[in-house]
Amino acid sequence: MTLKSKEAIALSVNLICAKTFLMVPIFFKRLAESGSLILVAYIFTLAFAFMFVYLFTGKIKIPKLLIPLISVAVILVCSINLFEYSRTVSALFFKSTPLFVIFLFFAVAMTVGAYSHIGKLNLFFVPIIYITVFIMLFFTFSDGNYYYLFPIMGKGFKTVFGDGFFMLSSLFEAIILFFIPEMLEDKKDTKKVAAFTLIFSFAIYLVITAACLITVHTDLPENCFSPLFLILRQIKMGTYFQHPDTAFLIIYFISSFLYLSGMLFFLCNIWGKMSKKALYIPLALLILILALNGDKLMPLTLSLNKVLWVFPFILPIFSRRSLK
C-alpha cells in the first residue's frame, strides 16, 4: 500500500501528536514548569536538525541491522500506549466495563484500521481531531491567565536543556519519517512530508502545552490520566454545553485508534517495500498480550525513555556512513 503526500503527513502527525492526549504535556510541565514552551521548541529543534541531515541531504538507505531493533522498540511503545489508552478510557468513562473488553476493543480496532486504507482514514480524521482540539482550547486561551507562561526559563537552563534532552524520546514515533519514502507514491515529496509533519506537530505540541500551563497552575492531581481531559474540564462553555467530556471521548477514541493502527501499519511496512498484511494479526496479538501485562511494563517505560531518543540520532549517523 502506498501513501499520497497529504496522507503521509496526516499519518505521521497523528503518530507524533497522539501522545499529547496521554501524559506527555504533563511530563513537560513536571520537568520544566513554565519553561515547558522552551523545552518543546528545544526538542523539536533537535529532532528537526538531525532529520534535516538525513532527509534533506542524504539518500535513503536504512541499515537492515537496525530494523529488528526498531521493530522491538515500536512493539514495546505500542503495547505501553495501548495499555495507557485502555486504562484512561476505563478510568474516565467506562468504569463498570471490564478492562479486558476495552483492551480487546482497541486491539480489534487497531487490526481493522491497519487492514483498511490507513492513509485515507488519517487524512479524513486527523484534521477533524486537531481542529476540534484547537476550538476547545480556544476557550482556555480566552479565559486563561497568561502570566503562568512565565518565568520563561521555568526550572532553569540546566533542567530545560540538560534533563530536557531526554524528552526527545517523546518524539520517538517521528522515526516513521525515515521510512516514509518507501511508503510514498512519489518519493520526491519526502522533504515536503518531513517539513510539514514537523511544523504541524510542533504547533500542536506548543498549543496543548501552553494550554496546560495557563490552565493547570498548581499541583497536578494524582489520578491525572490525560492533560487534555484535565484542561477541558476547566472550561465552562456556556449553559448548554457543560460537558466537553463527550467531545473529548470521541476525539480521544479516534486519535488512539488511528495511532495504534498507524503503528501496526508502520511495523509491518518497515521490513520492505511490500506490505506484510499477514503480519497484522500476529503482531496485534503480541501487542495485546504485552499490553495486558501493562503494569509490569510500566517500569520499563522509564528505562525506554532513556534509550528511545537514540533512534532519531543513530539512524542519520548509520545511514550517512552507509552512503560512504
Add this chain to the structure above:
Amino acid sequence: MKKLFLLLLILSSMFLTSCFDSKEVDNMVYVVAIGIDKEQLGQYNYTFQYALPLNISKGSSGDEEPLQCESIKSTNIYSAIDSFSKIISKEITLSHLKLIAFSQDIAFDGLEKFKPEVLSNVEILPSACIVITKTDAKEYLENVTSPLELNPAKYYNFAFDEKNSPFIEAFYLKSFFEKSDYLIPLVYAKDNTSDTDGAVLFKDHKLVSHLTPDEIPYFKLLSGTLNSFNIDFSSQGFSAVVTQQKKPFINVEKDNLNIYITLYVTKEIHGNPPKDADNMINNKIRNKCLNIITKSQSKNADILNIKATLRPHFLTLEQYEDFGFYSKYPEIYFDIKVRS
C-alpha cells in the same frame, strides 16, 4: 468480501456492546448540592441535597418539593457517599452537583483537607460553586428549596451566576485548584431562597476576614469580573451606573515594590450632579478599592493574584521563589487610577 467482513466486524463491535453499562435515569439519584458541617472526633456531617425528578416533572401543580436532604456522619466524602447509597438503594451520581457548602467552623479550620476529596472525583465538574454558610450547611440546604426555578440544578446556576448580580463573587471549584488566597460567598437561607452576605476572605485556605456586600462590586472591579453597578450619592442628589469596559491594567515596578492599577469604566450619571461629580465617583471607586487592598495586605492574603503578575519579571522559577513575595506583600505601595 474483505470489506464486508471488516464492515461486519465494526458494526458488531458497536451493536453487541451498546447496553453493556447503560444507566437508566430512574435508577439514578442526582445530587445537586453537598453541605459539610464539623462534628466531634474528626467527623463531618455530610448533607446531600438531591433532586426528585418525579416532583420536578409535576411542575408547579405538584405540592411536593423538588429537593430532599439526607445527612450522613463520616470522616470523608467517599464513605459518606457509600452510606448514602446504602440508604437510598440507588446509584448516586455527582455529575449534576452545582454547590458545595461549608460551614464557618470548617472554614476557620481550613478547607485544604477537602481539596483532594472534591478534586479527585471525576464526576464533579470544576464549574461547581463553593460557598460558606452563616448557619450550619445542613440548615442552609434544608431551607433552600428553589421556589423560583423548577429545575433545582438550574436554580443554583442562576443564584450564583456572578453576571446576575454585582454583589455576588462566585467561587468555582476550579479556582480552589489554582489558588490558596481567595474570596468565597457567605450565604444564608432567606424565604426558601439563597441570599449572600458579602464574602469571606481566605489565606492559605483558612478564613481570615470578611468583605461586606457593598465591597464586593469594588473587588469585582479590581479583578475585572464586574458588569455594572450603581453608586449612590443621595446626599449630593445623584447616582451613577458604573460599567467596566475591560480588565484592569496592572503595572508593576518590581524594584521599588510599587503597583499601579488602572481601572477602565464608563459612567452614566442620573439626577442633578454637581460639576465635580466625575471626580467624586472616581475618588469613591479609588478609595473603596484601596480599602479592599489594605484589608488583604493586613491579612497577607493575595486575593488579586498580584503574585502571578510578577512572574514575567523573572527569568527562572528559582529567582521568582527567592523573591519572597509574601514577606513583601504587606509593604507593597498600591495606587489606583480610574479612566473613563
